[in-house]
Amino acid sequence: MSKIELNVNGQWQTVDDVPPDMPLLWVLRDRLGLTGTRFGCGMAQCGACTVHLEGNPVRACSVPASAAVGSRITTIEGLAAADGTLHAVQQAWLEHDVAQCGYCQSGQIMSATALLARNSKPSDADIDAAMAGNICRCGTYVRIRKAIHSAATALRARI
Amino acid sequence: MSGFHIQKLDRRRFLQLSGLTGSGLLLGVAVIDSDPAHAAANTLAPSAFAPSAFLQISSEGIVIYATQPEIGQGVRTSIPMILAEELDVAWKDVEIRIASIDAKRYGVQTAGGSTATPRSWNPMRRAGAVARAMLIEAAAREWNVSASECRTRDSKVMHAASGRRAHYRDLAEVAATLPVPDADTLQLKTRTEYRLLNTRVRATDGRDLVSGRPTYASDVRIPGMLYAMYVKCPRIGGKVRAANLDAVRSLPGIVDIFVLEGNGDLTELKPGVALLARDTWSALSARRALRIEWDESSAASDDWPSTLAKARELAPAGGDDATGSDLIAERGDVATAFASAKKTLQATYSYAFLSHAQLEPQNCVARPLAGGGMELWPPSQTPQRAQTAVAKLLGVAEANVTIHPQRLGGGFGRRLNNDVACEAAAIAARAQAPIKLQWIREDDMTNDVVRAGGLMALQGALDARGRLTGWRNHQITFSPDGKRIVSGGTLRADEDFAPLLPAVRITRSVLPWSSPCGFWRAPGASAFAFPLQSFLHEMSIAAGRDHLEFLLELLGEPRWLPPANAGALNTARAAGVLRLAAEKAGWGKRLPEGRALGIAFYFSHTAHVAEVAEVSVDAAQHITVHAVTVAVDVGPVVNLNGAEAQCQGSVIDGLSAMAAQQLTHRNGVIDEKNFDRYALRRIGSEPRIDIHFLQSDFPPSGLGEPVLPPVAPAICNAVFSACGQRIRSLPISAEGFSI
Numbered sequence: 001m002s003k004i005e006l007n008v009n010g011q012w013q014t015v016d017d018v019p020p021d022m023p024l025l026w027v028l029r030d031r032l033g034l035t036g037t038r039f040g041c042g043m044a045q046c047g048a049c050t051v052h053l054e055g056n057p058v059r060a061c062s063v064p065a066s067a068a069v070g071s072r073i074t075t076i077e078g079l080a081a082a083d084g085t086l087h088a089v090q091q092a093w094l095e096h097d098v099a100q101c102g103y104c105q106s107g108q109i110m111s112a113t114a115l116l117a118r119n120s121k122p123s124d125a126d127i128d129a130a131m132a133g134n135i136c137r138c139g140t141y142v143r144i145r146k147a148i149h150s151a152a153t154a155l156r157a158r159i
Numbered sequence: 160m161s162g163f164h165i166q167k168l169d170r171r172r173f174l175q176l177s178g179l180t181g182s183g184l185l186l187g188v189a190v191i192d193s194d195p196a197h198a199a200a201n202t203l204a205p206s207a208f209a210p211s212a213f214l215q216i217s218s219e220g221i222v223i224y225a226t227q228p229e230i231g232q233g234v235r236t237s238i239p240m241i242l243a244e245e246l247d248v249a250w251k252d253v254e255i256r257i258a259s260i261d262a263k264r265y266g267v268q269t270a271g272g273s274t275a276t277p278r279s280w281n282p283m284r285r286a287g288a289v290a291r292a293m294l295i296e297a298a299a300r301e302w303n304v305s306a307s308e309c310r311t312r313d314s315k316v317m318h319a320a321s322g323r324r325a326h327y328r329d330l331a332e333v334a335a336t337l338p339v340p341d342a343d344t345l346q347l348k349t350r351t352e353y354r355l356l357n358t359r360v361r362a363t364d365g366r367d368l369v370s371g372r373p374t375y376a377s378d379v380r381i382p383g384m385l386y387a388m389y390v391k392c393p394r395i396g397g398k399v400r401a402a403n404l405d406a407v408r409s410l411p412g413i414v415d416i417f418v419l420e421g422n423g424d425l426t427e428l429k430p431g432v433a434l435l436a437r438d439t440w441s442a443l444s445a446r447r448a449l450r451i452e453w454d455e456s457s458a459a460s461d462d463w464p465s466t467l468a469k470a471r472e473l474a475p476a477g478g479d480d481a482t483g484s485d486l487i488a489e490r491g492d493v494a495t496a497f498a499s500a501k502k503t504l505q506a507t508y509s510y511a512f513l514s515h516a517q518l519e520p521q522n523c524v525a526r527p528l529a530g531g532g533m534e535l536w537p538p539s540q541t542p543q544r545a546q547t548a549v550a551k552l553l554g555v556a557e558a559n560v561t562i563h564p565q566r567l568g569g570g571f572g573r574r575l576n577n578d579v580a581c582e583a584a585a586i587a588a589r590a591q592a593p594i595k596l597q598w599i600r601e602d603d604m605t606n607d608v609v610r611a612g613g614l615m616a617l618q619g620a621l622d623a624r625g626r627l628t629g630w631r632n633h634q635i636t637f638s639p640d641g642k643r644i645v646s647g648g649t650l651r652a653d654e655d656f657a658p659l660l661p662a663v664r665i666t667r668s669v670l671p672w673s674s675p676c677g678f679w680r681a682p683g684a685s686a687f688a689f690p691l692q693s694f695l696h697e698m699s700i701a702a703g704r705d706h707l708e709f710l711l712e713l714l715g716e717p718r719w720l721p722p723a724n725a726g727a728l729n730t731a732r733a734a735g736v737l738r739l740a741a742e743k744a745g746w747g748k749r750l751p752e753g754r755a756l757g758i759a760f761y762f763s764h765t766a767h768v769a770e771v772a773e774v775s776v777d778a779a780q781h782i783t784v785h786a787v788t789v790a791v792d793v794g795p796v797v798n799l800n801g802a803e804a805q806c807q808g809s810v811i812d813g814l815s816a817m818a819a820q821q822l823t824h825r826n827g828v829i830d831e832k833n834f835d836r837y838a839l840r841r842i843g844s845e846p847r848i849d850i851h852f853l854q855s856d857f858p859p860s861g862l863g864e865p866v867l868p869p870v871a872p873a874i875c876n877a878v879f880s881a882c883g884q885r886i887r888s889l890p891i892s893a894e895g896f897s898i
Contacts, residue, residue: 001411019411022440030386030438035378036371038568039439040518041600045834048518076371090369097361097800100808101231102368103518103568109369128843135834137518137569138231139811140804141842 004069008032009078015065024068025049025060028075036076036106040135047134050107051075057114059133076106079113088158089113092151100138108134112148120156122148213258213265213286214242216294216331221248221314225363226258227279228270228540230570231808232863233801236363238279240798244355245287245348247311248327255363260542260562270540270567271575271678273764273861276797280859285342292340297333298325350795350856357854359800364566376538376565377597379524385414387594388442389582390449391431391606394458394827395674398430402451407434410448412441419585425675426608427548427581435590439597459673459827463512463612466670470635473668474507474616484633484666488652491662496629500620503629504701508617508690510889511821513610513679514837519568520603523583526593532559533587537580538567545577549584560584572647572678576608601832608677609822609829611637611648615690620662625702627713629662632691637672644669645676647683654687656695658720659713659730674824680812681864684763688868689817689875689889692759696876697885706758706876707741725858728762732792735853736760736769740790743851744771751775754785757877759869765858766865767792770810772846772873776882780896784814784846784874789866791850794857805862806850813870815840819892874898 001017006027015031028034028051037060040048044059051060052074079087086094089112099105108131115122115130122130127148136144215222223239239255258265267278291311298316299306302323310317317324350356367374392398399418408416414435421430432451436442497503524536532555539545542562550557567574583596598606613636620629636648650667657663679685699709717731737760741747744756753775760769773786787810796802819838823830831837875886878896888894 019440019444021444026438026440026443030440033380034371035373035380038375038518039377039520039597041834042443043600043833043835046518046839076369080370086366086369093369094361094365097359097365097804099231099362099365099368100233100804101518101567101569102364103375105368106371131842135518135839135841137516137571137812137839139808139815139840141811141840141845142807142848143804144842145845 002066004066006065006068006073007071008034008073009075018065020064020066022065023061024051024063024065024073027065028060034075034077038103038106040104044133045135046104047107047111048104050110050134052110052114055114055117057111057133076110079109087113088154089116089147089151092147092154096143096147096150098140098143098147100140104134104136108136108144112144112151115148116152116155121152213283214246214290216290216327216334218328218331220254221252221327222254222256224258225255226265226268227275228268228542228564228567230270230540230567230574232270232275232805232861233362233798234270234275236360237276237798237801238283240355240360241280241283242287244353245284246291247313249313250355250360252314257564260546260564262543268543270570271572273766273864276859276861277765284347285345288345288347289340289342292345293334293337294327294330296337297330301325301330301333350854357796357799360798361800374566375519375568376524376536377519377522377568379536379565379595381524381526381593384524384593384595385435385590386437386439386442387583387586387596388434388446388599389419389431389586389596389602390434390446390451391429391602392453392455392458393605394453394455395606396425396429396827397453397455397458399432400452400454402432402449404432407445407449410445412437413445415590417589419589422552422581426576426677427578428552428585429578429606433586433589435586435592435594442597443599459824461672461674461824461827463822463824466672467509467612470614470670471507471509473670474614474633474635475505484668487650487665487667488657489664491660493629493631493662493664496662497618497620499622500629501623502621502701503618504697505616505618506694506697506885506887507614508693508887509614510612510686510689511893512612512824513816513820514604514607514822514831515571515573515610515679516604516834516837516839517567517569517571517573520600521579521598522596523579524593524595525580525583525587527587527591528559528561530559531555532561533584534561534563535580535583536563536565537577537583538565538574539577539580540567540570540572540574541577545580548577548581552581552584553588571680572682573607575678578606600834604832604837605829608646608675610679610685611645611672611676613637613648613686615687617690617694619694619698619701621698621702625704627660627698627702627709630657630660630664632657632665634665634667636667636669637676638669639671639673641669641671645672647676647678647686649683650687651683653720654683654691656691656713658728659715674827681763681867684761684865684868685816688759688761689871692761692869692872693875693885693887696757696872696879707737707746710737710758710760726765729767732767732853732855732857733760733762736767736790736792739851739853740769740771740788743790743849744773744786744788746771753881755877755880757873757875757880759872759876761865761868763868764861764865766860766862768865768869770866770869770873772877774874774877774881776878782874782878782891782896782898783844784898786847786849787870787873788849789851790853791862791866792853792855792857793860793862793865794855795859796852796854797859802852802862803850806866807848809864809866810848810870811840811845813867814846814874814898817871817874817889817891818898819890821890821893
């Protein structure tokens with residue numbers, strides 16, 4: 001058990017009594033009240049808990065919080081700009097009305113934003129590879145793919 | 160249709176209950192279900208109305224209440240759209256609020272059986288029309304003109320001759336003073352007059368979903384809440400004999416641990432050990448140290464591999480004259496049809512047990528109330544039944560159980576059962592503390608109410624002209640007691656094409672199965688469409704005929720089956736979607752080498768759906784599904800965006816299930832405990848999905864389910880045409896195929 005300090009969405013958070021093996025997912029959800037990162041499988045199979053560590057997508061259910069100390073952590077709650085302007089990926093998700101039940105979509109969006117941060121014009125194969133870790137039980141993949149392509153276009157237009 | 164009537168709320172109650180503070184009230188129209196089952200609602204004086212309004216209009220705005228559980232099928236958007244259409248309101252002016260769970264106020268609130276849209280269609284249309292009429296009347300009085308000279312458009316009443324116009328918001332106060340017209344006297348819009356329905360409207364809570372705002376039952380946090388887990392026997396039905404409770408109680412973060420006996424109903428409260436901790440991880444860590452000795456004397460011993468082997472022997476043998484099978488339906492002279500047949504064919508098909516695997520694991524927050532009541536936040540498709548079940552479990556009146564409506568992280572039928580609400584209530588009641596019960600995925604997979612597997616042995620007879628003259632179906636299904644068939648495992652006498660055939664004999668044999676089964680997206684149909692529509696293709700090939708033409712001949716003259724029932728199969732609508740799917744997919748067109756089309760039809764949940772799949776198959780039996788063309792007749796389309804989403808999702812779900820999903824029970828224990836063993840389809844190589852609606856003035860059908868059943872047979876029929884191999888087992892991985 002130890003006190004750890006985490007940098008979450010640009011803010012330092014002190015969390016007491018964190019066992020060394022406690023996954024980041026449960027620190028975010030139970031201790032910090034950031035419930036947008038969702039629990040699906042607990043074994044990095046479904047991607048519902050995807051967050052960014054230093055910009056890289058990781059499954060928060062399988063990363064100990066102690067291992068995230070010192071890294072910038074970004075969750076779905078930290079994706080929009082401070083003034084509330086949505087990230088281009090979030091905006092594309094709205095425009096394509098991607099979500100059905102919506103439970104997986106935080107994780108899908110985090111994987112998609114990480115992809116577009118390193119690849120401004122992903123091919124369908126790039127999308128398949130980057131999004132393979134995120135299951136959508138409702139089967140919204142057709143719209144996820146379209147939304148990623150259109151977010152990529154929107155982001156390129158800004159440069 | 161159950162009756163209902165429309166009343167306005169009185170001003171004082173409306174203000175009080177709607178929470179609106181604006182001056183200049185206000186119109187509240189309440190649609191009260193007058194179904195005898197909810198007769199209590201009718202005894203309420205108007206002044207006693209709670210905020211039951213489906214619609215509230217005040218100087219502050221226009222609010223439509225979403226009353227049905229949202230499980231991803233889009234009803235928080237689509238059902239309010241139905242009212243908004245008749246009200247002639249601009250959609251941007253509408254605020255959607257979530258209605259409370261209350262049968263007296265809202266009638267049935269259920270997400271199941273694709274019923275929410277058809278059930279809401281008339282009440283919502285009529286509520287909108289009544290409110291619109293009152294707003295017109297209010298304007299006419301203000302302007303001293305005839306109501307018949309006034310029109311409405313985009314939340315305004317307009318009088319062309321004088322050029323006057325007024326917004327609904329500004330007419331609400333006067334409208335509220337007017338008598339409520341009889342909805343039967345009002346002319347509802349015709350389909351050609353729709354301005355909102357059949358357009359693309361985005362989900363009302365989209366921004367919450369993409370921003371990660373608290374949305375689901377599992378996001379609920381209440382003060383003082385303890386985090387609970389509930390450990391049940393891996394063999395379904397086992398009881399707790401002993402456990403190292405004291406050792407676990409002393410572990411870090413653990414607040415309490417105790418045994419619950421269960422209430423004897425495996426779909427409500429199973430026996431188990433409850434762990435209460437300060438957070439989920441503490442509970443999960445302590446759970447690993449928990450040692451439970453189970454009494455398995457009355458636990459399930461279901462075993463799928465041996466049951467399947469037994470069923471495979473029984474199915475073909477039991478077809479016609481076998482003893483021990485139950486007769487489900489018999490019509491015409493089947494024996495003669497087969498004896499005089501030019502050609503006969505028989506084949507046995509099987510389909511596996513399936514998990515619901517909704518992505519949000521079961522969970523529920525519960526808070527004990529003074530006096531023995533309970534407040535719950537369950538992810539339920541049947542929240543009213545959750546209230547009933549919890550009240551019964553706790554021995555309190557239903558009025559003492561409050562259910563807060565939740566958006567569900569997937570339903571698919573799993574959450575028609577309210578076991579997690581019962582568990583949460585029992586744990587919170589025992590602990591006398593607010594708790595959040597969280598199942599882990601392994602709990603979810605092994606305590607599901609699974610989709611029953613089964614077999615069908617089919618026989619068909621053809622006459623000299625290649626017409627289908629006889630049909631036998633011997634189904635193998637399951638029962639815990641030899642009498643009651645497991646949920647979702649019952650083949651109806653009129654299932655699909657059976658009523659169309661001149662000579663039919665449907666029989667059923669039942670094998671023992673005690674683990675709970677339940678409704679899974681398109682119950683029955685999701686399993687039965689595959690054997691029935693595949694075997695029809697086999698028959699058409701045996702007859703040397705085109706499959707589409709063979710199906711159309713079977714449908715015959717336009718008629719209802721059974722006659723004059725708008726909820727029944729209509730052969731003209733069936734033929735309509737078959738022709739449309741075939742035309743749009745290019746049935747009969749020249750295809751590149753190795754590609755082929757397959758077609759299938761299914762009627763379920765009052766919807767007529769045909770699908771054509773275009774596939775190719777490689778030497779390693781890997782199937783590429785290039786395109787699926789979907790033709791749907793659900794009457795009028797409500798939200799085109801949502802309707803297409805349900806079709807796309809159903810095709811992907813159908814592909815996902817047929818490819819590799821199966822549950823394997825071994826001596827009462829389910830092998831597949833997480834997604835590493837149970838393959839949900841991931842992104843990649845989705846087929847092109849072309850969706851075509853054959854719109855009509857028939858009452859609307861729901862769309863959450865009926866597009867799924869034809870997916871597997873359409874693809875398997877195409878596979879046969881592409882490579883000559885007939886797939887007769889689901890998942891197709893059992894026959895060495897992959898998608």
